[in-house]
Amino acid sequence: MRKKIVAGNWKMNKTFQDADDLLDELVDQLDDLDLSGKKVVICPPALYMEMAVDYADEVPLSVGGQDLSAYEFGAYTGEISAPMLQSMGLEYCIIGHSERRKYHGENDALLAKKVDIALDCGINPIFCIGEVLEEREAEKHFEVVKSQIENALFHLKAEEFGNIVLAYEPVWAIGTGKTASPEQAQEMHAFIRKVVTDKYGADLANEVSILYGGSCNAKNASELFANEDVDGGLIGGASLKAADFVQIIKSL
Numbered sequence: 001m002r003k004k005i006v007a008g009n010w011k012m013n014k015t016f017q018d019a020d021d022l023l024d025e026l027v028d029q030l031d032d033l034d035l036s037g038k039k040v041v042i043c044p045p046a047l048y049m050e051m052a053v054d055y056a057d058e059v060p061l062s063v064g065g066q067d068l069s070a071y072e073f074g075a076y077t078g079e080i081s082a083p084m085l086q087s088m089g090l091e092y093c094i095i096g097h098s099e100r101r102k103y104h105g106e107n108d109a110l111l112a113k114k115v116d117i118a119l120d121c122g123i124n125p126i127f128c129i130g131e132v133l134e135e136r137e138a139e140k141h142f143e144v145v146k147s148q149i150e151n152a153l154f155h156l157k158a159e160e161f162g163n164i165v166l167a168y169e170p171v172w173a174i175g176t177g178k179t180a181s182p183e184q185a186q187e188m189h190a191f192i193r194k195v196v197t198d199k200y201g202a203d204l205a206n207e208v209s210i211l212y213g214g215s216c217n218a219k220n221a222s223e224l225f226a227n228e229d230v231d232g233g234l235i236g237g238a239s240l241k242a243a244d245f246v247q248i249i250k251s252l
């Protein structure tokens with residue numbers, strides 16, 4: 001049985017005090033939930049990771065990074081490395097988010113390196129893929145997503161690929177309030193699973209969790225998660241309010 005996952009990507013939001021308040025509220029609400037068979041992850045700004053890890057001790061909550069460097073250590077000002085995340089006991093890290101691709105020029109070759117170093121350090125990549133609006137309008141979305149997966153992930157051995165979580169995030173849906181329809185999400189997720197099946201076989205493909213991301217919220221989560229190939233969500237804006245995030249977790 002593949003894992004059902006809800007991951008919150010806080011992006012560059014919250015002051016220290018606000019982050020403390022949100023964590024406090026979240027832990028309080030998670031305490032009352034039955035989380036068996038579900039994995040809840042939050043990816044706060046790196047400055048607040050230690051605080052998040054402390055809070056996460058109290059409930060079944062995992063903490064992840066939002067990005068990591070392609071290098072191990074050294075003169076890379078501002079960067080955070082996989083061994084650093086590992087030393088904080090983190091299990092997950094988002095890699096290849098469309099905002100990193102767009103604003104930081106991250107390409108498939110760099111992302112392949114980031115995936116390798118994460119896996120070397122025992123961190124499970126939450127690897128983001130997804131097309132921009134023009135690509136969907138030109139009906140190139142399947143082709144684009146397939147090549148993102150092939151170029152950054154298909155050098156991996158099967159046992160390595162087994163540690164990847166995929167997140168399909170159509171870029172036109174991120175932070176825009178325009179969610180993919182449940183049909184669009186299921187269609188793409190089934191396609192992604194087929195791409196993985198063709199490379200690694202059905203057994204492994206059936207074990208890979210594929211999350212949906214892009215304006216997923218407390219209202220639309222359950223109809224998105226009801227689809228066979230949608231194994232949870234990567235949540236941006238709606239992860240910044242404890243009540244909304246918890247409602248999304250309940251929808252899983």
Ligand code: PGA
Pocket residue numbers: 009169173174175176213214215216234235236237238
């Ligand atoms: P959003 O962001 O939920 O705010 O659309 C999702 C993401 O970028 O991971």
